[in-house]
Amino acid sequence: MTKTEQIKTGYSNVNDYSKYLQGKYHYMNIGLTSMQGIPTTVSVSSAFLQKCMNDPEKAKYLEENLAAIPDCTKDTINGCLGTVTNQSYMIDANGNIIETVSGTNDPDGKIAKENAERKAKENREKEEKVKEKRAAKKAEEEKFESKRAKRQAEKEKNTSVSDNEGIDIVEGKTKTINKAVNYNSSTINIGSNFNSYS
Template identity: 70%
Template sequence: MNTGTTSMQGVLTTVSVSGAFLKKCMNDSEKAKYLEENLAALPDCASYAVSHAQGTLTSISYEIDANGNITGISSGTNDPDGKIAKENAERRAKEKKAAEEKAAERRKEKKAEEEKAAERRAERKERMADF
C-alpha cells in the first residue's frame, strides 16, 4: 500500500493506493488514466465533504484497492473546541463527588450507630454484672 498524507481544505487527508493496482496501471494505460483522473478529483471530493459535513471534519481518508475500487472515509466532531466534552466531564466529576460525599455520610452514620449499639451492649453487660 502506497500512502501519502496532506492537508486538503484544512483537513488532514490520507490517500492510499494498492501496490497491486499500481502494477496494473503500469501495464494498462486505461487503468493509469483512471487512477490519474480519480487522484486529480480528490481535492474536489474533499472540498465537497467539508462543505456538506454537519460538524467539523477532523480527517479524510481515501483508499484505492487492488481492483481500483475507491473507499472514502471521513471523521468529524460536533464539538471541535471540546466545550461539550468539558461540560460533561465537569458534570460527571460533580456527580462523582456528590456520590462520594453521600457514601462518606452513610459510613459516618453507620459508625455512629455501631458506637451506640456498642454502648448499649456495654450498659447491658454492666447491668447483668450488677445482678
C-alpha cells in the same frame, strides 16, 4: 491530450509506478498531509498498484479517483454540519475506496468544557453519596457496638450478686434464686394442758 492518454502503464515494478503517481498526486502514500486545511491521508494498496501498472482500465480507474479526492474533500467540508478535524482515503487491494472522516460540532471546545464540568459535578455528587453511606454505616456500627457494650456491662453486673444468692440463666434471662434458707426451732409452751415440745 485526453486524461486517458496521459495515463501511463507498463511499469516493471510497483516502486516506479508509485513514484509516477506521486508526481501527479502529491498526496498519495506520503502519510499525513493537508488538504483544504484538513489533516488528510491518502493510501493505495501496493497489491492494487501491482494490478494497475499493467492494466490500463484499472490504472484509469485509479487515477480518476485520485484526481477526484481534492473535490471530495471540498464536498465533505461543505456538507458537514460541524467542523471536519481529519480524513483519510484508502484504496484497498481490490480497488475499493474507503473514506473516513472525523469531525466535531464543537470547534472552540465550549460543549466539551460544559460536558467535562457536568461530568465532574456528577462525580462529586457520587463521591458525596458514597461518603454519606459510609458515615451512616459507621454510625450504625457505633450504635451496635454501644448496645453490645451496654449488654456486656449488664451481664457483668448480674453475675456479681451477693453470696446468699445464686444465678439461674434460662434462655438468656437471669433469675435470682435464694440459696440460704434458715429454719429456727423453738420451744412452745402454751398452757398447762399441753406438752412441751422442743
